[in-house]
Amino acid sequence: IVPISHNLILEFLPDSPFPAKTEGTVLSLGSALEMVGLDDSFPAILRQALTQFPDSKPLWLASLSNGAGLSDYESAVAALPEDSDIWREYLIFLSNSNPEKCTEMWREVMKKGFS
Numbered sequence: 001i002v003p004i005s006h007n008l009i010l011e012f013l014p015d016s017p018f019p020a021k022t023e024g025t026v027l028s029l030g031s032a033l034e035m036v037g038l039d040d041s042f043p044a045i046l047r048q049a050l051t052q053f054p055d056s057k058p059l060w061l062a063s064l065s066n067g068a069g070l071s072d073y074e075s076a077v078a079a080l081p082e083d084s085d086i087w088r089e090y091l092i093f094l095s096n097s098n099p100e101k102c103t104e105m106w107r108e109v110m111k112k113g114f115s
Contacts, residue, residue: 012045020049023056043067054079064089
């Protein structure tokens with residue numbers, strides 16, 4: 001079992017007075033939380049970290065793979081509108097949750113790609 005400092009977890013909780021130091025620290029914390037079965041708090045930590053690192057592709061991808069909803073995907077696309085990995089994740093999510101919107105967004109992507 002990996003020992004995790006209570007203060008380290010508090011550092012990343014929403015409304016924490018202690019900001020995350022780096023994107024890598026956040027992702028390392030997520031791995032440590034998963035190892036000890038405490039990863040249910042990781043989505044909240046990611047949301048907090050994204051307020052500090054809004055253009056971080058690794059944090060967005062981690063956030064999207066940790067129980068994200070539609071607004072999270074839309075926020076990721078807004079933050080990184082030119083990133084094909086973010087768009088791919090968004091379209092996959094839409095294909096499972098809202099196929100009509102997925103088709104509409106796919107047409108938009110195709111228009112932008114060929115204009």
